[in-house]
Amino acid sequence: MDFTIRQGLDISVSEAPRQIIEDGSKISCVALSGRDFHNIRFETLVELGDQVAIGEPLFRDRNRPEIIFSAPASGVVSKINHTHRRNLASIVIICKGVSAISFDITKEVQTVLLESGLWTAFKTRPFGLIPDPDASAQAILVTAMDSNPLAADPAIILQTVQESFARGLEVLAELNQTQILVCHGAGSQFVKHQNKHIRYAAFSGKHPAGLPGTHLNRLGLSGRYVWQIGYEDVISIGHLFLTGQLSNERIISVAGPMVQNPRLLRTQRGANLIDLLDGELKDGAFSIISGSILSGRASTYLGHYDKQVTVLPKPENKSRTRFLSQPEGAIAAPILPSEVFETVMPQNILPIPLMRALAVGDWEAAQKLGCLDLLEEDVALLSYLCSSGTDYSALLRLALDNLEKEM
Amino acid sequence: MKLFFLKHYFPNPPYLRNAWSSQRIAFVTLLCLLPPLGVALLDKGIALFMVVILSIVVAFCWQVIFSFVRKRRLGLEWLVTAIIFALFVGETVPYWQIILGLSFGIVIGEQIFGGRGFGFLNPAIVALIFLAFSFSGTTFAEPSPWFAIATMTAAIFLVTARLISWRIIVGLLVGLIGVGLLSGKALQIEMLSGSFIFIIVFLACDPVSSASTNLGRWINGLLIGGLAWVFAQTTGMPTQADALIPAIFLASIFSPLIDTLVVLQNIYVRRRSDA
Secondary structure, three states: OEEEEOOOOOOOOOOOOEEEEEEOOOOOEEEEEHHHOOOOOEEEOOOOOOEEOEOOEEEEEOOOOOOEEEOOOOEEEEEEEEOOOOOEEEEEEEEOOOOEOEOOOOOOHHHHHHHHOHHHHOEEEOOOOOOOOOOOOOEEEEEEOOOOOOOOOHHHHHHHOHHHHHHHHHHHHHHHOOEEEEEEEOOOOOOOOOOOOEEEEEEEEOOOOOOHHHHHHHOOOOOOOEEEEEHHHHHHHHHHHHHOEOOOEEEEEEEOOOEOOOEEEEEEOOEEHHHHOOOOEOOOOEEEEEOOOOOOEEOOEOOOOOOEEEEEEOOOOOOOOOOOOOOOOOOOOOOOOOHHHHHHOOOOOOHHHHHHHHHHOOHHHHHHOOHHHOOHHHHHHHHHHOOOOOOHHHHHHHHHHHHHHHO | OHHHHOOEEOOOOOOEEOOOOHHHHHHHHHHHHHHHHHHHHHHHOHHHHHHHHHHHHHHHHHHHHHHHHHOOOOOOHHHHHHHHHHHHHOOOOOHHHHHHHHHHHHHHHOHHHOOOOOOOOOHHHHHHHHHHHHOOOOOOOOOOHHHHHHHHHHHHHHHHOOOOOHHHHHHHHHHHHHHHHHOOOOOOHHHOOOOHHHHHHHHHOOOOOOOOOHHHHHHHHHHHHHHHHHHOOOOOOOOOHHHHHHHHHHHHHHHHHHHHHHHHHHHHHHHHHHO
C-alpha cells in the first residue's frame, strides 16, 4: 500500500540532523514523568533512597493496578515530585551501576508487557490513553516514520536493530491476533515480515504525513478502536522477548538552532537532557524541548514517548510600546480564518470550525467535527499557523479528557 | 520573501509560531493598499486627501475608545478600514455623512462583535452600504484604470501568501460569467471597472467576512458573482462598485449560514464513512 499525502507543511527550523548515530554523553540521572500520561491517578511503589534496577516497578495506575510503570535505569530514587493536586509529577533516579530485572518471557505476551511496563508504550485511538489490560484493539498501528521537523530517520535506526524490531512485530501479532499495520516512509528499506497479521503501508509527503493520525485516516480506520505504538517501543519489546531484559537505550535526534552539531545520539530512556547536551550547545541562553518543536514540551528530561530533542534560543522578553502591545488580562486574539489551515489537514476535517469549537470549549461540536480522530500532535500545525497564538493541542487534550469522561 | 521565513520562538506552546501574526497581516495589507491609494490621490487631489484624513481620524477615535474599554492593543486594522472606505465614498459626499457612515460601519459592523476577527462583516462595506441606503443618490467613486494596475501586485502577493483565498476569486468570476450567460448578458471587457480587482482583493476576499471553509469559499464567490448582476439592474455594470459592494454585503451576511451548511455536510459525510 502506498499513500501520498498532499496536505502538509515542512517547516525548516534549522540545520537538519545528520542521520548518523553517535554515543551521547554519560547521563547522571533519569526521570519518569507522570505528565506524559493522561487521566491516570498514580500509586507510587518506591520510596526515597530505594535501590531500583531497570524494569523494576516505580508506580502504577491506581484504577488499573496491572498497569505498571517501570524504572528506565538502575540506581537510587532521589526525588519524588508531586503535582499541585497531589498526583505524581515525576520520579528521578540517580544512575548507579547497570542491573536489570529478568522477566519470564515464556509467560503470555500480555502479562510480560504489563509486568515490564512496556504496556505503557501503547496509546489508544481515540483519546490517546494507555489501553485497558483486558481490551483488544481492532488494529495496532506501528509508526516507523517521523515527519516532524528535525526528526530522526527511523529507517537508519531500524537498520541497527533489525532483529529486535522483527521480533517485536511478531510479539505484537501474537498479542492481539489482529492486524498489525506498519507505517513507514516511502522508499525506506525494510526487511518485510511474511506474517499474515503484519501488513505494511508506505507514506510520503510533508508533515503530518508521518503521524499516526494521518495514517489512520488513509487506512480507513477513523472512528475505530486502534492502538498505536512507536517503532522505538517495538524495538524495546523485541529486545525484551529476545533477551528477557529491558533495554534502556533510546536513539534520538538532537537538533535545533542552538545545537552545534545536530545528529542522532544514543542515550537512555528518560535521560537528563542537561547531561546529554553537555558540550553540544552554542553559546547563549537556551530552552530545551523534549519532542518536536511543534508538539514537544519544555522539559529537562526526555519524555516517555519522545524521539527527539529540540534546543531553541531562549525567547527574549520583547518590550514593545504599550500602545501596540496587548495589556495583561486582555481577551484572546481572534482566529483569522485564512485558507492556509486547510492545506495542513490531511483528514476530512474542517480546521476552522474545529478551531473555533475548541477555542470556545464546545466539546460536543468538536466531537461532531471529528476531534476524536485526532491527538495533540495532529493539530500542532494549526497552532503554528494561527495568528491568535492559541495552543490547540492543549485545548484538544481538554476536549478529549471531557469527552472520555462522558463515555 | 524573507518575510515568509521569519521565525518566532515563544516560552510556552506553541513554541514556534508563524510569522503571520494578526498585526503583521494588517501591516502587510496596509502596504498593499498604498499603491492604489497613491494613484487615487494623484487622480483626485486634495479633495480625496481630506476625505482620507477625516476617515482615518474617525476610525482612530473609535478604535482608541474600544481598545481602551476592552484593554486591547490598538493594531492597524482601523487604518485599513478607513482607507478602503475613503477610496469608495468619493470626495463629493458631505463630511457629516462620512463621519456618520464610518462610525456606523465601525461600531455596528465590527466593534459590537468584539473587534476585527470576531464578527462576520467588513466595517468598510457596512459603512458604504449605510450611506447608500440612507442617502439616496449616493454612488460610489469609480477610479481610473491605473487604479486597477496599482492593485495587481498586491493581489498577486496576497494570493500567493495565502492571505486571501483564490477560491473566492475564481468562484466570483465563474458566478459573474455564469449568471451573465444564463441571463443572456455576456460579460464584456468594457464592463470591467477600475475598482473591480481592488474590490475583489480587499473586500470580497476579506477572510473575516467571507466563508471559512473551502467549499463555503466557492459558494461565497459564486454568490457574490451572481448577486452582482441583481444589483447591476440599473446600470448593467456588474463589475462596478455600485453592484459589487451590495453583493458582497449580502454574501457576507450569508457566509455563516454557508459555513454551517458545509459543516453539516462534512459531519454527515464523515458519519457515513465511519459507519
